[in-house]
Amino acid sequence: MGFHAATRQSRTGISTLVLAVCALLLMGADSHFGWTQHIRSALLTALYPVQRAVSAPVLLTHTFGQEAWEYFQVHERNEDLEREIRQLRVAKQELEAMRRENDRLRRLLNEAQRLERQVSAAQIVAESPDPFHHTLTISRGERHGAFAGQPVISSQGAVGQVSTIAPLTAQIILLTDPNSATPVLVSSSRVRGILAGTGNKDLLELRYVPTSANVESGDQLVTSGLGGVFPKGLKAARVVEVVRDPRSPFAKVKARPAVPLSRLEDVLLLEREDKTEPGEQARQAGRSAP
Amino acid sequence: MSWTGHVVVALSVLIALGLGSIPLAEPASYLWPDWVLLTLAYWSLAAPQRYGVGVAFLTGILQDVAIGTLLGLHALIYVLIVYVLIANHLRIRMLHLGAQTLVILVLALVSLLLQLWVEGPNQDLMVNLWALVPAMTTALFWSPVFLLLRSLRQHFAIA
Numbered sequence: 001m002g003f004h005a006a007t008r009q010s011r012t013g014i015s016t017l018v019l020a021v022c023a024l025l026l027m028g029a030d031s032h033f034g035w036t037q038h039i040r041s042a043l044l045t046a047l048y049p050v051q052r053a054v055s056a057p058v059l060l061t062h063t064f065g066q067e068a069w070e071y072f073q074v075h076e077r078n079e080d081l082e083r084e085i086r087q088l089r090v091a092k093q094e095l096e097a098m099r100r101e102n103d104r105l106r107r108l109l110n111e112a113q114r115l116e117r118q119v120s121a122a123q124i125v126a127e128s129p130d131p132f133h134h135t136l137t138i139s140r141g142e143r144h145g146a147f148a149g150q151p152v153i154s155s156q157g158a159v160g161q162v163s164t165i166a167p168l169t170a171q172i173i174l175l176t177d178p179n180s181a182t183p184v185l186v187s188s189s190r191v192r193g194i195l196a197g198t199g200n201k202d203l204l205e206l207r208y209v210p211t212s213a214n215v216e217s218g219d220q221l222v223t224s225g226l227g228g229v230f231p232k233g234l235k236a237a238r239v240v241e242v243v244r245d246p247r248s249p250f251a252k253v254k255a256r257p258a259v260p261l262s263r264l265e266d267v268l269l270l271e272r273e274d275k276t277e278p279g280e281q282a283r284q285a286g287r288s289a290p
Numbered sequence: 291m292s293w294t295g296h297v298v299v300a301l302s303v304l305i306a307l308g309l310g311s312i313p314l315a316e317p318a319s320y321l322w323p324d325w326v327l328l329t330l331a332y333w334s335l336a337a338p339q340r341y342g343v344g345v346a347f348l349t350g351i352l353q354d355v356a357i358g359t360l361l362g363l364h365a366l367i368y369v370l371i372v373y374v375l376i377a378n379h380l381r382i383r384m385l386h387l388g389a390q391t392l393v394i395l396v397l398a399l400v401s402l403l404l405q406l407w408v409e410g411p412n413q414d415l416m417v418n419l420w421a422l423v424p425a426m427t428t429a430l431f432w433s434p435v436f437l438l439l440r441s442l443r444q445h446f447a448i449a
Contacts, residue, residue: 009377012342016373019347023369026351026362027408036361043355047307051356054308 101265107155108268115153115231118271120144122152124264125169132199134177134261136160140269141168149229151270157235157258158182158223159267174261175236176201183226184236189214192224195236195255201262204237206253211244215253231270295448299341302329302439303349311356320420323428324398326353328435330368331375331394335383336443338376346372363408367401387433395429 030036070077105121112119122144126137140146142165150162152172160180164171173180180197184206193209209215219239225232237255244251306325314322330349333341350365357364374397375382382393402425442448 012338012373012376016343016369019343019369020366023347023350023362023366026365027360030361039351040355040361043352047311047352047356050304050308051311054305055312058312 104155104266108266111153111155112268115234115270117231117273119268120146120271122146122170122267122269124267132178134160134174134180134197134199134201135163135171136174136264136267137169137171138267138269139169141166141170143167145271146170146269147272150272151230151234152267153230153234153270154259154264154267156260157237158230159259159261159264161229162269172267174201175257176204176261181207182230182236183224184221185224186213186215186239187220187222189219191215192226193221193253195221202256204255204257206237206239206255207250209251209253211246211249211251213251215239215242215251217242221255221258294446298442298446298448299333302333302442303345306330307349307352307356310353320423321427323424323431324401325431325435326350326364327368327371327398327401327428328394328431329439330372331397331432332436332439334372334375335379336439337448338379342376343369343372359405360408363405367404370404371397371401387436390436391429391432394432395425398425398428401425 026036108121120140122138122140124136125139128135138146138152146162146165148162148165150170152159152161158175160172160174160177162170163173174197175182175195176197176199178197178199182195183192184195185192191209191213193206196205196207198205206215206221217239220235221237221239223230223232223234223236230236235258237257239253239255241254242251243253303326306329309325310322312322326349330341330346334346346368347365350363350368351361353359353364353368354361382390385393399422402422406421
């Protein structure tokens with residue numbers, strides 16, 4: 001018995017030693033050479049059915065548990081989702097509004113860059129309800145550097161000029177105000193005239209244009225820069241109707257403002273450019289950027 | 291005995307291998323015992339002449355493949371543990387289950403420390419107290435595994 005036990009003991013010891021060395025060699029090989037990968041993948045393939053079979057009940061109960069849980073949760077979840085949908089709808093509308101505003105501001109910015117003059121943006125905060133006084137109140141005043149007579153434009157063209165100045169706000173008088181008169185010229189024929197407001201927000205009148213002058217409906221009217229308010233070349237209006245009366249020295253020319261004045265939201269204030277007269281400004285701006 | 295015995299032992303080892311590689315959530319994986327160690331420990335104590343270090347080596351290789359450790363790491367660990375168990379199997383068999391649990395605890399701790407020692411530098415494995423928790427659960431599972439496998443062994447008259 002003792003002898004047998006001893007030999008068995010020593011045999012186990014020897015095989016343990018051999019196998020441990022084998023294991024160590026295998027570990028070394030696995031960490032340094034690629035060929036153990038083949039053994040690994042072959043054994044893994046062999047083990048796959050076992051792993052699959054053992055984990056099947058676990059996964060199955062897991063799946064069932066999940067299903068049952070979801071079944072009881074479905075109502076609550078539905079409510080949650082609907083609430084989320086409502087919130088998202090609101091958010092979407094806000095985003096839509098923001099996108100439109102963004103577009104508008106981007107167009108404004110483009111216009112400002114084209115003019116190559118310092119501009120400041122302002123929002124319209126109030127509008128005069130009086131049909132014969134087309135004035136708007138904007139969110140920039142003396143504190144922000146606004147001044148009376150400052151030209152106001154939008155992405156599509158001339159809007160008006162600052163008339164009354166307050167510390168935090170300013171009033172602008174639109175081109176369509178009956179008291180407004182802006183020197184313009186017909187962009188194709190360079191005929192000069194005065195663009196006057198009519199009290200109608202969609203209609204302007206071009207005055208002091210000789211009956212013989214070359215003005216046609218559809219002609220573009222741009223600011224001439226003569227009044228000292230607007231720089232030269234800003235779009236102001238488009239001629240819609242020309243009536244020539246032989247008995248009158250002047251043609252009756254009706255025009256539509258380039259800017260939809262009743263649908264304005266943001267405007268740009270053109271900053272002063274010192275030491276140059278306004279007509280010069282636009283031309284200089286084209287050559288040398290500030 | 292011959293055939294059914296081998297089949298039962300092989301099946302128990304395979305199931306242990308499968309259990310060891312079940313995908314688990316983080317907290318459960320810390321508590322998951324080393325089923326293969328328990329199974330090998332039982333069979334090497336119950337039938338040391340039949341299921342010895344060779345079986346431990348092959349099972350260890352399979353365990354390395356199954357859980358993706360360095361090939362040979364678990365082979366080495368199981369061979370050493372089974373050697374200790376076989377060398378002392380007469381003494382350990384005499385102990386009651388509580389004392390056997392302590393023996394298994396020590397062996398499982400050795401196993402974990404060997405794993406940490408080998409893999410620590412390779413895979414940023416944090417050596418903290420949590421890493422030793424599986425040794426406790428492995429030890430705690432010794433009694434149920436022992437009772438289950440003993441009933442199997444008696445039922446199939448193995449060894």
